[in-house]
Amino acid sequence: MAALRDLQVDEAATVKPGSSTRSVHGGTLRQKAYGSLTTPIVQTATYTFENTQALIDFMESKTWGDGSEREEYGRYGNPTIAAVERKLAALDNGEDAVLYASGMNAVTSLLLSVLPAGAHIVMTNDCYRRTRQFCQTFLQRFGIETTVVPVGDYDALEAAIIRKKTRFIISESPTNPYLRIADLERIADLGKRYRVRTLIDSTFATPINQRPLEWGIDFVVHSATKYLSGHNDLLAGVIVGRADRIKALRDSRGVLGGMPDPQNAFLLERGIKTLGIRVRQQNQTAVAVANFLESHPRIERVWYPGLESHPDYAVAAAQMDDFGGVISFEVAGDLRTTSKFIDALQIPYIAPSLGGVESLIEQPALMSYYEKSTEERLALGIRDNLVRFAVGVEDTEDILNDLDQALAVI
Numbered sequence: 446m447a448a449l450r451d452l453q454v455d456e457a458a459t460v461k462p463g464s465s466t467r468s469v470h471g472g473t474l475r476q477k478a479y480g481s482l483t484t485p486i487v488q489t490a491t492y493t494f495e496n497t498q499a500l501i502d503f504m505e506s507k508t509w510g511d512g513s514e515r516e517e518y519g520r521y522g523n524p525t526i527a528a529v530e531r532k533l534a535a536l537d538n539g540e541d542a543v544l545y546a547s548g549m550n551a552v553t554s555l556l557l558s559v560l561p562a563g564a565h566i567v568m569t570n571d572c573y574r575r576t577r578q579f580c581q582t583f584l585q586r587f588g589i590e591t592t593v594v595p596v597g598d599y600d601a602l603e604a605a606i607i608r609k610k611t612r613f614i615i616s617e618s619p620t621n622p623y624l625r626i627a628d629l630e631r632i633a634d635l636g637k638r639y640r641v642r643t644l645i646d647s648t649f650a651t652p653i654n655q656r657p658l659e660w661g662i663d664f665v666v667h668s669a670t671k672y673l674s675g676h677n678d679l680l681a682g683v684i685v686g687r688a689d690r691i692k693a694l695r696d697s698r699g700v701l702g703g704m705p706d707p708q709n710a711f712l713l714e715r716g717i718k719t720l721g722i723r724v725r726q727q728n729q730t731a732v733a734v735a736n737f738l739e740s741h742p743r744i745e746r747v748w749y750p751g752l753e754s755h756p757d758y759a760v761a762a763a764q765m766d767d768f769g770g771v772i773s774f775e776v777a778g779d780l781r782t783t784s785k786f787i788d789a790l791q792i793p794y795i796a797p798s799l800g801g802v803e804s805l806i807e808q809p810a811l812m813s814y815y816e817k818s819t820e821e822r823l824a825l826g827i828r829d830n831l832v833r834f835a836v837g838v839e840d841t842e843d844i845l846n847d848l849d850q851a852l853a854v855i
């Protein structure tokens with residue numbers, strides 16, 4: 446069973462599968478129900494028992510004879526969802542994974558499940574806006590305080606930890622939109638020294654480019670809506686970590702109710718099979734785009750962790766296998782000049798999100814921060830001329846040519 450997964454986690458193994466082999470086969474049972482090659486979609490809300498004795502046997506053991514769990518009710522478990530969870534655990538080199546209805550549902554369910562009243566969170570800035578909003582508004586109502594520190598300032602991070610009160614350090618890596626890279630080993634070390642759990646949102650990296658658990662981080666979260674599903678057609682989220690902790694989260698998912706749909710789980714697993722080749726293509730295009738933009742006279746500044754000019758290049762080079770498919774940059778010009786450039790592009794769609802096969806572009810000042818004034822945006826570090834470009838899997842040359850012609854328009 447799951448031979449490739451075993452090979453992958455065994456350091457002594459002679460065969461070390463590459464990222465595409467792991468994407469296709471990682472965590473996958475070789476023999477599935479009905480002899481089906483693909484994972485069957487078990488589209489059911491509940492499960493039946495042949496008779497009362499079968500029910501009693503289930504209550505006594507909770508497992509089938511073949512070791513796979515049978516289920517009782519759709520909110521507690523589903524074989525299609527369990528299959529994608531095994532795959533996600535294998536890819537991030539974790540013991541287990543739990544799937545949720547969205548990335549935000551994963552983050553909120555984790556924090557609601559583990560934080561006691563009166564707890565304290567330390568979080569790095571330049572992070573997903575809704576995660577921060579959840580901590581600073583929702584959790585605050587339950588007496589849970591959040592301190593936000595600048596990403597990359599480890600003295601501030603350590604100083605913000607309150608003994609016996611701080612329960613979580615939360616960071617993204619890479620961050621949004623400046624692609625800052627958190628030093629995972631340092632964060633894991635602080636967590637261990639102060640007995641604080643650590644959570645890394647690794648959505649922008651994918652398990653192909655970065656595996657935070659290997660650096661000692663406790664929990665990894667991904668918005669599976671992005672690269673993992675890869676086709677901009679579903680929402681899902683996942684948390685990966687130690688088996689006992691993930692089991693507790695799976696139990697609490699049965700209470701909080703953030704169960705994903707089996708159809709979506711199937712589509713997600715289908716998407717993940719091409720994760721390796723998609724992300725490799727996106728890495729390759731992104732570095733070409735970053736280099737092209739950095740040498741272009743109409744571009745003021747490029748933020749890409751694979752460029753030596755990026756403040757976290759050294760950390761990124763040490764802890765990531767590659768640098769990802771998102772590039773942020775500042776156009777030489779104001780809000781309107783930047784919009785003109787974006788409107789002149791022919792390949793990328795104007796849309797939030799990232800990680801799918803289609804290139805997506807956005808001007809954060811007009812997308813995520815529209816209701817704020819230029820001054821308020823500047824206070825949050827968002828300049829009017831900032832652009833976030835998430836490359837898809839289109840041909841690198843075509844994307845470069847498209848950027849070139851659009852920059853010639855301004």
Ligand SMILES: *Cc1c(COP(=O)(O)O)cnc(C)c1O
Nearest residue numbers: 547548549573646648668670681
């Ligand atoms: C999109 C995103 C989320 C939220 O995920 P959803 O699937 O949209 O709920 C969280 N973190 C990061 C870094 C994201 O990009």
